[in-house]
Amino acid sequence: MDLLEVKSISKTYGSGETAVHALKNVSFSVPKGEFVAIVGESGSGKTTLLNMLGALDTPTSGKVLIDGKDTFSMKEKALTIFRRRNIGFIFQAFNLIPELTVEQNMIFPVLLDYQKPNKKYLEELLAVLNLKERRNHLPSQLSGGQQQRVAIGRALMTRPSLILADEPTGNLDTQNSSEVIALLKEASKKYEQTIIMITHNRSIAQTADRVLNVSDGVLTDLGRCRE
Amino acid sequence: MKILANKRIKILFLRIILSVLIFTLLSASFAALNLKDAAIYILACSAAMVIAVLAVCFLYFREQDRIMENAVAQITEYISGNHEARIPCDEEGELYRLFHEVNSLAAILNAHAEKEGRSKRFLKDTISNISHQLKTPLAALNIYNGLLQDEPGDLETVKELTALCEQELDRIEMLVQNLLKITRLDADAITFEKKPENVADMIKDVELHFAYRAGQEKKEIRLSGDEGISLVCDRDWMMEAIGNIVKNALDHTKAGDMVSIEWKRLPSVVQIKIKDSGSGIHPEDLHHIFKRFYRSRFSKDTQGVGLGLPLAKAIIEAHDGTIEVDSRLGTGTAFLLDFLIPTKL
Numbered sequence: 176m177d178l179l180e181v182k183s184i185s186k187t188y189g190s191g192e193t194a195v196h197a198l199k200n201v202s203f204s205v206p207k208g209e210f211v212a213i214v215g216e217s218g219s220g221k222t223t224l225l226n227m228l229g230a231l232d233t234p235t236s237g238k239v240l241i242d243g244k245d246t247f248s249m250k251e252k253a254l255t256i257f258r259r260r261n262i263g264f265i266f267q268a269f270n271l272i273p274e275l276t277v278e279q280n281m282i283f284p285v286l287l288d289y290q291k292p293n294k295k296y297l298e299e300l301l302a303v304l305n306l307k308e309r310r311n312h313l314p315s316q317l318s319g320g321q322q323q324r325v326a327i328g329r330a331l332m333t334r335p336s337l338i339l340a341d342e343p344t345g346n347l348d349t350q351n352s353s354e355v356i357a358l359l360k361e362a363s364k365k366y367e368q369t370i371i372m373i374t375h376n377r378s379i380a381q382t383a384d385r386v387l388n389v390s391d392g393v394l395t396d397l398g399r400c401r402e
Numbered sequence: 403m404k405i406l407a408n409k410r411i412k413i414l415f416l417r418i419i420l421s422v423l424i425f426t427l428l429s430a431s432f433a434a435l436n437l438k439d440a441a442i443y444i445l446a447c448s449a450a451m452v453i454a455v456l457a458v459c460f461l462y463f464r465e466q467d468r469i470m471e472n473a474v475a476q477i478t479e480y481i482s483g484n485h486e487a488r489i490p491c492d493e494e495g496e497l498y499r500l501f502h503e504v505n506s507l508a509a510i511l512n513a514h515a516e517k518e519g520r521s522k523r524f525l526k527d528t529i530s531n532i533s534h535q536l537k538t539p540l541a542a543l544n545i546y547n548g549l550l551q552d553e554p555g556d557l558e559t560v561k562e563l564t565a566l567c568e569q570e571l572d573r574i575e576m577l578v579q580n581l582l583k584i585t586r587l588d589a590d591a592i593t594f595e596k597k598p599e600n601v602a603d604m605i606k607d608v609e610l611h612f613a614y615r616a617g618q619e620k621k622e623i624r625l626s627g628d629e630g631i632s633l634v635c636d637r638d639w640m641m642e643a644i645g646n647i648v649k650n651a652l653d654h655t656k657a658g659d660m661v662s663i664e665w666k667r668l669p670s671v672v673q674i675k676i677k678d679s680g681s682g683i684h685p686e687d688l689h690h691i692f693k694r695f696y697r698s699r700f701s702k703d704t705q706g707v708g709l710g711l712p713l714a715k716a717i718i719e720a721h722d723g724t725i726e727v728d729s730r731l732g733t734g735t736a737f738l739l740d741f742l743i744p745t746k747l
Contacts, residue, residue: 207513253492378728
């Protein structure tokens with residue numbers, strides 16, 4: 176059984192003559208531990224697709240199964256808990272909480288689940304993300320790249336089985352982005368995490384196990400890079 | 403209060419508090435009203451409270467028991483072969499977190515089983531690939547041999563044919579060597595002797611290896627980087643990986659072109675960049691160059707068998723590194739190797 180199964184989802188905004196078909200009958204599945212890159216032009220439906228995968232948006236038709244569970248048939252409350260434990264999001268716009276410091280932002284999802292944060296893991300993450308000296312800063316006191324790294328740390332903190340990343344390196348320079356990608360890959364290998372990442376950068380897509388292309392709402396599998 | 407996150411425990415406590423409250427209120431009112439048999443009423447009330455508390459506890463533990471039984475049933479189901487069995491766990495509370503972890507464990511087990519299956523299939527494919535790849539040079543050798551037997555007198559033709567033979571034999575040798583390496587890597591039959599190595603020294607050795615060939619083909623290899631950087635790796639294998647990428651660069655450059663190797667240390671990675679000013683990789687090929695036995699439709703290189711880059715990638719990944727390619731047709735290619743400096747992550 177694959178960790179993620181997408182069964183012919185479609186999304187239409189509006190209706191009648193003004194209907195926009197953002198996604199057309201998209202199906203694919205991803206085994207556990209695979210690192211998938213989604214490429215495609217702006218407006219082709221990548222972000223819509225990612226939001227569906229994370230159950231942040233509901234499709235017009237079709238199903239998404241995460242570890243065999245149909246996310247769209249779940250009640251809102253159960254879904255919230257499910258999402259918190261199983262999915263890590265890295266948004267294009269970071270979505271950090273402005274009142275919390277770097278460290279607090281990172282452990283926030285752990286506290287939501289009534290757990291004690293793992294101090295050692297937090298220290299490791301801060302070190303790898305090069306945020307040690309910034310741990311007590313507020314997001315507004317950080318650069319874009321640093322904020323992005325905090326968002327990545329937050330997604331990795333709960334060790335979710337699925338990480339959805341919308342252009343995680345969009346605001347970083349080449350050097351920083353290859354570090355971030357190396358980090359994501361390492362995490363996925365270590366904890367068998369499945370990563371789905373939207374990117375515009377072809378050479379970053381290259382490092383993925385598999386590349387999917389979205390064009391005008393239609394998804395094509397460009398194949399696995401290995402094997 | 404962490405344990406009250408669980409809805410059922412919270413309800414249990416609320417109910418017990420409620421029955422105690424009702425009892426207290428009733429007894430207080432009996433006492434206040436100064437009824438004749440207040441003592442008996444209070445006694446009856448306390449009995450009722452005890453029964454109520456017992457009933458509430460009973461209901462709670464019965465429900466708890468049902469949840470546990472269901473969990474056990476799901477685990478047994480999984481063990482008996484249904485790999486899609488999972489315990490419902492989308493509620494707050496420690497118990498459900500335990501169930502969630504059990505589910506994750508099951509998912510990881512599945513993933514491992516699947517990987518195992520994939521590697522078996524892969525082995526099968528590799529064997530068929532090998533036999534296929536060996537067929538062509540062997541057929542050629544066979545033909546040359548036949549021709550040689552028919553040409554006892556003509557020294558010129560014999561020389562030409564033996565040269566061709568040698569070329570094909572080299573090709574087979576190379577193929578078999580690389581295959582052995584790559585299958586040993588796949589089968590985890592190699593233990594890397596990882597030690598801190600000086601990157602500059604290692605790369606100079608690689609350069610030395612290719613200096614003669616580069617000179618012959620009038621290409622330049624340029625090195626730049628900090629002398630002091632070290633990387634924890636197996637020297638021989640790392641040189642093999644870098645060597646394969648340099649060889650690939652030399653294969654796809656013309657006389658007068660340049661191959662540059664740069665290395666530097668960043669906060670969390672050591673980076674090695676191998677750049678050439680050669681023909682570049684066609685965008686359609688870019689996703690496939692690390693696939694074994696992949697042959698481009700666009701490249702004019704006919705000698706390689708498509709094992710050098712996959713081998714390099716396998717070695718680099720065995721060292722917790724990543725390899726990226728950036729290439730533009732006509733202007734050249736850059737391979738970027740990143741090695742995470744070991745952490746406990």
